[in-house]
Amino acid sequence: MVQPTKLGRAGPSLITYLSIIGFFAIFSTTISKNPVLPLFSSALGADEAMIGLIAFVSPAAGILFSFPVGVMADRIGPRRLLIASGAVFLSAPLLYLLVVDPLWLIPVRFFHGLATAILGPVAAMMIYSAYPDAKGEKSGIYSSATLVGRTIAPLVGGILISVFAASAGLMNYRLVYVAAFLASLPVVLLIFGIKEGGRPEGSDRRVTLREFGERLAGFGKNRLLLSTALVEMATYFAFGIFETWLPLYLTGAGVQEYLIGLLFALQVLAIALSKPFFGALSDRTGRRMQIVLGLLAIAGCIAAIPLTAAVPVVMAIGILFGLALSLVTVSTGAYVADVARTHELGASVGALGSIMDIGHASGPLVAGIVIGSVGYAAGFAVPAVLALAVAALFVLAGKAGGESANG
Helix, strand or coil: CCCCEEECCCCCCHHHHHHHHHHHHHHHHHHCCCCHHHHHHHHCCCCHHHHHHHHHHHHHHHHHHHHHHHHHHHHHCHHHHHHHHHHHHHHHHHHHCCCCCHHHHHHHHHHHHHHHHHHHHHHHHHHHHHCCCCHHHHHHHHHHHHHHHHHHHHHHHHHHHHHCCCCCCCHHHHHHHHHHHHHHHHHHHHHCCEEECCCCCCCCCCCCHHHHHHHHHHHHHCHHHHHHHHHHHHHHHHHHHHHHHHHHHHHHCCCCHHHHHHHHHHHHHHHHHHHHHHHHHHHHHCCHHHHHHHHHHHHHHHHHHHHCCCHHHHHHHHHHHHHHHHHHHHHHHHHHHHHCCHHHHHHHHHHHHHHHHHHHHHHHHHHHHHHHHCCHHHHHHHHHHHHHHHHHHHHHHHHHCCCCCCC
């Protein structure tokens, strides 16, 4: 069993430490990607296909490694993995400074993706272990902190690129990666302020491939865990389509770009402000009904998008979609922690992260194929239908598992 992780001295709480770590970590990785990565790749000579491949490899690291990281966290404890993620956060930005060929960005982006692939499940595991009666509220606080970092980073990156646009060569792009390195310094310093309460049972034994397989099979056989992971996948499938294709739909309808930017800013604000509240609500009233209501709202919002291009209506839809996203995602991880056995918490949270990344990465691709063939109405209908189907599956899995609607 993983012992609760604690601070090595009196001072701020664990959730405060983790939230500050999450803010700077996600700021660092996001500023390395938005908006600099496609611009830097293009300046190095990458074509459209290469730029797409470079963008894909970082999420691929999350798909491949979130689950193994969770299994390892169950065995060796979260702190050593947290230190490993800090080392990647610190070193990866410096590698961009050495890149002179776009092909080099592929391994660099994959390596950088390992940082968040490790941090995500490990931080969640630490929060769920340390706050068993406030999983939703505390995870909501952490998630909001990372969201603030994710929101500010593109603005700072864009300013740096613009201010130093007249610099020789690729200097303005490289300065963004210097900023990413500087943002990673607090991450490493704060990680070393966290101590582990005890070594997990069996931590002296190596993790074998057989154990990975057993944990994955166990997750797949648990209807409650698997259906919750499908909820996460469907939610981020819809979100990936929303953030990728809504701007193109609106610009095609004549909506000005600054209004689209305002829509996304308001949506982010709605998510950041609501997550701690919805998390605390799920701690008090149960998570299953909250998840189902959120999925139904996601389906309704995204299906309504192609019905109008009126800015006030689309703004309202965007904010409601953000609230629905918050309602679901703040509950799914905490619910998995409720259901999972203690010694398999990391594996369960890691599997949830991997399946989420699959949904987030595949959504824009699937919608692109449908929109190109049939149009926007069908493209936005696909995630709505998927959300409704998964909501029904989640309800049925709960009944089969003996869970009440408010469980």
